[in-house]
Amino acid sequence: MAGGKGTRLRSITNDEIPKPMAPVAGKPILEWQMECLKRQGVLDVVLIIGHLGQKIREYFGDGSKFGMNIDYIEETAPLGTAGALSMLPPFLKEDTFFLIFGDVLFDIDLNRMAQYHSEKKAEATLFVHPNTHPFDSDLVICDKDGLVKRFDSKHNVRDYWYQNCVNAGFYLMNRSVCDCVPKGQKLDLEKELLTGMIEQGRAVYGYRSPEYIKDVGTVERIRHAEKELKSGFIAGRCLQNKQKAIFLDRDGTINQKNGLVYQEEQFALEDCAVEAIRTINASGYLAIVITNQPVVARGLCEEDDVIRIHNKMETLFGREGVYLDDICYCPHHPDKGYPEENPAYKIPCHCRKPDIGMIERCAELYNIDLSQSWMVGDTTVDIQTGKNAGTKTALVLTGDAGKDKKYDVAADITAQDILTAVQKIIE
Known part of the structure; x- marks a missing residue:
């Protein structure tokens, strides 16, 4: 035209x-x-x-x-x-x-x-x-x-x-x-x-x-x-070429840790999250959120509620002129016994971190070289996920700050918050 x-x-x-x-x-x-x-x-x-x-x-x-x-x-x-x-x-x-x-x-x-x-x-x-x-x-x-x-x-x-x-x-x-x-x-x-x-x-x-x-x-x-x-x-962003990504945990990394976040009112960005995403957008890395959301399996909300929270995150970022390239979430949880749990989601799966189904899906969709990519999060689960996927890893000292102790694993770098982690990665 x-x-x-x-x-x-x-x-x-x-x-x-x-x-x-x-x-x-x-x-x-x-x-x-x-x-x-x-x-x-x-x-x-x-x-x-x-x-x-x-x-x-x-x-x-x-x-x-x-x-x-x-x-x-x-x-x-x-x-x-x-x-x-x-x-x-x-x-x-x-x-x-x-x-x-x-x-x-x-x-x-x-x-x-x-x-x-x-x-x-x-x-x-x-x-x-x-x-x-x-x-x-x-x-x-x-x-x-x-x-x-x-x-x-x-x-x-x-x-x-x-x-x-x-x-x-x-x-x-x-x-x-x-x-x-x-x-x-x-x-x-x-x-x-x-x-x-x-x-x-x-x-x-x-x-x-x-x-x-x-x-x-x-x-x-x-x-x-x-x-x-x-x-x-x-030219570098064409998917004929290998891409590199910064995979980001959500709760405790991008947004403030507020228990199990299952209502949009609970969602509030970390103070430096906008500048962190802005830095990624300008860097050539893809910015992709990888998050476990067991709130669905536990019966606290539906998947539509998770999507609404993610839309709030995208809207807040968009107002500041920054964006996420994708958002992936796992709604499953393998452990049964919660009073209001949703049995349809109480299953073991390949997508729940520290398993790597979400990262593998993104790697296929966007031709990502995982060896040149990073996983950033606030828990040892996130760090183990990165290790399992073959990425480098960064632990942030917001949210759980690695105190969950679920895995005996050390990150490649440790940073005060998501912005500092991103700056260290790009430098």
Whole structure:
């Protein structure tokens, strides 16, 4: 979708080139996109052009000098963010296609997204991710399986805790989606096309990934992206490359130890938690929470209550411009005998720490090199978990401060709190 005017980039475009041709580190945004596609074997591209579209044609031509095959659809009148899809089927050589907005810079493992789309039997898959400003972003509300239930506009009043899950403007769709678009009519992709599909109960999924994808539609964002390109940060986050993570315990590490936390009112962040996560976000490490939540097995709450607490954590972090790449929890507890226990969760499992099921799942999802990663927590259970998984370990002196004594194990480093631990890890 390469028809944007780019009014916020006027100081760069001078109204002489369309927004997707705005230069980033010496190349148009569109060329960076093409390079990422070509590297992964996507060689057939259709450019939907409008405003100053001839400038795009002049630069890219038929794509042969870039080693690609490029066709064009030209809008004679603006058709919104989805109207032109009605004209797309004659150009499609496959049953699925990526739909990409021309003002986003990305480096994504396309095969992983395609595999997810196939496994879910999705008709449309949205690339979703946490960002640094969810409070003024449109949110994607998904269920635990990734099925999109609805969108929450940034203009709505949010009187609830929410997951930091934002639509990135990058999609994988089946050819059948084009059949939903009336010919020659203006149509909004999210508000009309996708919302209509969701209301009909069709398979629209959110693919959550920590990879780099950002709208570079302002001068400030372009300048920031140029720094991230030159530093290697963008390429490094592509899941084709091995990642490193800082796995974080929750209770007593990120939030204050307050007994068994099973109500959202009990949840309060440690004073330095925001700065710790901010430091991780800037470092190249993934920030992933790994937490046992036996409160479900003990019958103190339901899984929905745990998710609500985690949404509070994400909301509080998001308000401060920081984010978690993922949150994993184990609701099980093997020991029986509690008065109100939930027998369905009273089972031994591979996910409960110090077992490593949660870490293994993340390592597979995000291509993590565990030998270059860390487990940070306040108990010997956390340290034993890291040892079992093959990560390095850090004990924090908040919460239980290692006094649980369940395992005779020593951490690689000991720190006063989560911020100090993260600083030591990165140094």
